[in-house]
Amino acid sequence: MERKVRVRFAPSPTGPLHIGGVRTALFNYLFARRHGGDIILRIEDTDSNRFVPGAEDYINEAFAWLGIKFDEGVREGGNYGPYRQSERRDIYRQYVKQLLDNGKAYIAFDTPEELEAKRAEIANFQYDAKTRGMMRNSLTMSADEVKQRIDNGEKYVVRFLIEPNHDVTVNDLVRGKVVINSSILDDKVLYKSADDLPTYHLANIVDDHLMEVTHVIRGEEWLPSAPLHVLLYEAFGWADTMPEFVHLPLLLKPDGKGKLSKRDGDRLGFPVFPLEWHDPKSGDVASGYRESGYLPQAVINFLALLGWNPGNDQEILSMDELISLFSFEHCSKSGAKFDFEKGKWFNHKYLQEMSDEALAQLYLPILEEKGIKCDDMAKLSRIVSLVKGRINFVKDLWEQSKFFFEAPTTYAEKDVRKRWKDGMPELMEALIGVLEGIEDFTSVPSEEIVLNWITTNGYHMGNVMNAFRLTVVGECKGPHMFDITEILGKEETIRRIRTGIANIKLPE
């Protein structure tokens, strides 16, 4: 019987959500939507030592910004709750007991210090079939002794009893069958004494089963423990509803070694978090994609193409297109280095698709920061339309269009050297005379008149126009000259030329 697709993204609230986690969540989301299934957001807070306040809110806010909507979760509700593992203690206890009663798990009293000593004493020590007989556990003690120790309040953990010499097969949807021998697995702790909570492994399997998860889609770092998880499903007698596994390739550091980590971002000059994060303990601020001027669609599109492709050359894909095209058959198996330059290009592309009006709205707060008040939105949209082709981020708008708001006070030395030749002041004076005579100062008629003046007088087009530009813009850059003068108006244009004549000096 085909079960309804149900997937989950299960972050632990130990800090801000990492961009690699976002990618994993995205693939879960795309797969769920593609198959008309559900996606669950489950908070895996079983490590009380690493809990960071605010992390859960951060996760929710990040997904809201990115446009990834969950069907079930702490905020969304649902019929399979609670969705926070710390609130499911009683459930886990019950299932641990089941394993204990069936002889699939056992109680161990070894303290962390004792284990550490063993590891120091014996090279490659592993708690498994070969060594459990020499440890302090319910397999080496009488039932009475175990009971007595527990009654005395002695701390203990529950360990999974792994039978050696079995081949365990994990069927991974992107990697195929992965077979490993159970002898290399250790008797993993399923239930911790330290904080009276299960470990990831136990909680994960119990929750996925109870929440009827059909596909476990997670990062490749989980592949080595996947056989353990298969064994757990079997121990519980849930093998027939065991989910399919997918282990996604990792996102790697752009400069070579290792997987992308939380510290790489500000070290290499790009964000690794969706949103800016203020560390509550240290007070450190880590940059986020949102605050850096990225559009969420661009981030989604960029991430989607890291480890997946649509099967053709299309690169700009909307969320809906991603959903309709998504399939594990087009997932790659190898890690992807994070290429920030390409990320910028995606943002550029998405910025170009925005309307001038919408971009102008985003520009407003930046202008305000510069102390510029602009209430003529039509004019601002026009300015945006002239420069948006050259921006990667909304904030670049200022650098590209500031001369519309502020007359130049300095002139680019390189351009002065190249363009401000002998006789320029006189030529510019003449140009002022021409401009003064223009009735309709809009772009097309002005251009016609000025260009006509240049050619009939036999002037050099490049010399005149660049000197003109230098006085108005301050450097030889920018959009079509007469689009600029139209927006500036005749008076301001002439004023700038006069200022230029007075102030531009050839460098010594």
Next chain:
RNA sequence: GGCGCUUUCGUCUAGCGGUUAGGACGCGGCCCUCUCACGGCUGAAACACGAGUUCGAGUCUCGUAAGCGCUACCA
């Protein structure tokens, strides 16, 4: 050390036995042009290595190497 995964231009990747090995980012050139961009065209740039299977291997098999991951009472 052990176990596992991976391996096509610098980077992201297409390729699923026969291709001039394709696209994109970045980089160079040309065109457009008053400038800088955009855009268009274009160039340089890759099958890790070695065996084997086959008429034929980037594609299949094995080995080697390298990279990565895991190896906690963290997830």
